[in-house]
Amino acid sequence: MLNSLARLGQVGIGILERLGRGHLLLLGICRGLPDLFPRPGLLTKQIYSVGVLSILIISVSGLFVGMVLGLQGYYILSQFGAEQTLGVMVAASLVRELGPVVAALLFAGRAGSALTAEIGLMKATEQLSGLEMMAVDPIRRVLTPRFFAGFISMPLLAALFSALGIIGGYFVGVGLLGVDDGAFWAQMQAKIDLHEDVFNGAIKSVVFGIVCTWIALFQGFDAIPTSEGVSRATTRTVVHSSLAVLGLDFILTALMFGD
Amino acid sequence: MIHNRTIEILVGAFMAAGLVAFFFLAMQVSNLSSSSNGDGYEVIARFDNIGSLKVRSPVTMAGVRIGRVSNISFDRKTYEAVVTLRVESQYNVLPEDSFAKIFTAGLLGEQYIGLDPGGSEKYLHEGSEISLTQSALVLEEIIGQFLFSKAEEGNKVE
Amino acid sequence: MVESADKQEPLVRIRGLRFSRGSRVIFDGVDIDIPRGKVTAIMGPSGTGKTTLLKLIGGQLRPSAGTIHVDGQDIHRLSNRDLYRLRMRMGMLFQSGALLTDISVFENVAYPLREHTDLTPSMLRKLVLLKLEAVGLRGARDLMPSELSGGMARRVALARAMVLDPMMIMYDEPFTGQDPISMGVLVELIRALNDASRISSIIVSHDVQETAAIADLIYVISNGKVIESGAPDAMMNSSSDWTRQFMQGLADGPVPFHYPAEELAADLLGSSC
Incomplete structure (x- = not known):
C-alpha cells in the first residue's frame, strides 16, 4: 500500500520535473531570439526543413479533406434542399477546426518527429556536448532557430491546408455535383467572418505550432542518448503533440466560440 | 546538400x-x-419581441447589409428588448424616422433587422433611437392565429 | 601526488572531487593535478567515469563536492559568460568526433571561428586549411562527416578542437576502435601537437600501450579513487598489484577474472533439480 503510494508520488514528481525542465528549456529558447536576428540564414534553413518539406503532405491532405467534405456535405445538405450552403459548411469546418487541427497533427507527425529524432541523435552522437565545449550554447544555436521556424511555418501551413481544402470542396461541389457557383461563394462570404472565423483559426494554428515544436524539441533534448531512447522520444513527440493539439483545440474553441 | x-x-x-x-x-x-469592425456609429431600437435575433445578426437596408447587431439587452421597466445596431460609417444619411423590422431569412433561416427609410431630413447619428419598430414574427403565434381563424370560419359555416 | 617539474601552478587542479549519478558514486574524493605543457593520461577500467571527469573539467557537469580549478579559475563558480569564455580556450575531442553532420569538413573546422571571431573569409580559409593540413586532411575538406572513416572523423575533430589555439585539449578515448595505422597516426599527432604548440593535453583512455608511449604523467583511477600516479615506466613496475595488473593487462589479479558467484561445483550440482 505504502509502496504503491510512493510509486505514485515518484510518477508525480517525475512529471513535475519534466514540466519544469520543459519550461526552463522554453525560456532558454526564447532568450536566444536576439541571437537570431544577425543570422537569418539559420532560420531560413530551418523553415526549409520544417515548413517547406511539409508542404506536400499538407497540401495533398488539405485537398482531399476538402473534397471529402464537399461530397459528404452535399449528400447531407441536399436532403434538406440546402446544398447552396455547401460552401459555408466546407469553409467553416476547415477554417475553424480542420485546418488548424489536422495541419497540426500532420505537422507533429512530419516535422515534429523529424525534429525530435534530429535533436536526439545530435545528443546521442555528442554533437550538443561538442557545441557546448566549443563555447556555443546548443539551446541558442540549435533549438532557437528550429522553434521559431515552427512558430512561423505552422500558421502558413494551416492557411494552405484550409485554402486548398476549400478549393477541393469547390471542385467536388461545383464541378462534380453541380452546386451553383455563385451561391457557393456568396453564401460562404456572407457567413464566414474574418475575425470570428479566420483570425481565430489562425490564432489556433499559432498556438498549435508553438506547442508542437516545443514538445518535439523538448523530447529530443531530453531524450536518453541511445538509439532506443531516441526512438521512444520520437514516439512520445507524436503522441504528446497529438493529445496536446486536440485538448487545446477544445479549450480554445470553448474560449473563442463559446460566447 | x-x-x-x-x-x-x-x-x-x-x-x-x-x-x-x-x-x-x-x-x-x-x-x-x-x-469592417469597430468604425461606424451605434443607434438603438426597442422591440416587444426580438424572436431569435442574436448579437452579430445583420442589419440591412433594401437588402444590402449596412451593419450588425452589436448588443441586446432587456429593459426592466418597459419589458422591452433594447437592441443596439452598429451601422457602418459610410451609411450616415439614414433618415431619423426609419422603420426597423425583424425579418427571417427563408422559412428556417436566421433573423435579421431590415430598415425601411423614412422621409425625415434629419439623419440618425451616434446614440439616436429608432422609434418605429416591428417585432419578430414568431412562427408558433402565426400558426396559432391561423388555426384560430380557421376554427372560427368552421364555426360560422355550421 | 607527483610534484610537477616546474614549480608553476598546475593547469587543472582537482581537490576532493565527489560526484554521484543517482545512487552510484562515481568519484569519491579525487585529487588530481594536471601540469602545463605536458601530456597527462587518466587511465582506468571501463565504467570508472573517465569521460565524466572530462565533462566535470569542462564544466558540463557539477560535482556534488570538491573544486576544480582550471587556469586558476574555479570552473563551477564562474558565471555562464565567463565559463563560455574559458571554454574557448579548452578543446575537447569526443570519442565519436561529434562533428556536426549537416555541414562539410571544412565548415566543421571553420565553425568555432565563425562563432567566435570576425576573421575575413580569406583569413578564415587559410587558418582552416592550415589546421586541416596539420592533421593531414586538407584534401578531405569538401567531404561530409558521414563520408569519413572513424579515424579521419577524429582527426577532423582534432583540427576543430585546436582551431581556436586553446591552452589545453582533452581527448576522450582517442584510441578506441581504431585500426593500428590510424592509432599510430593519432599517437603521433597528439604528441606532436603538444610539443609544437605547448598545448597541455589530457588523455582519458584504457589503451595502456599507446597511452604510455606518449604520456608524461599517468593517473590510474578505479572505484572512484586515484589508485596511483607517476611516470609511465614507474607505473609499469609499480609495487601495487592492482596497478601492475592494469598496466600489464594480466587476466587475473586483484581484479578477479570471475564475476562474483558461488563455487562452480556447487553451482553445477545444485542446478540438477
Missing part, C-alpha cells in the same frame, strides 16, 4: 504561398470588404 540559394528561394516561395492562402481566406472566403 541543397545549395543555400535554392533553400532561400524555396522558403520565400513557401512563405508567399502561405500568405496568399491567408489572403484567399480573408478576401474570397470571408469577404473582408463587408466585415
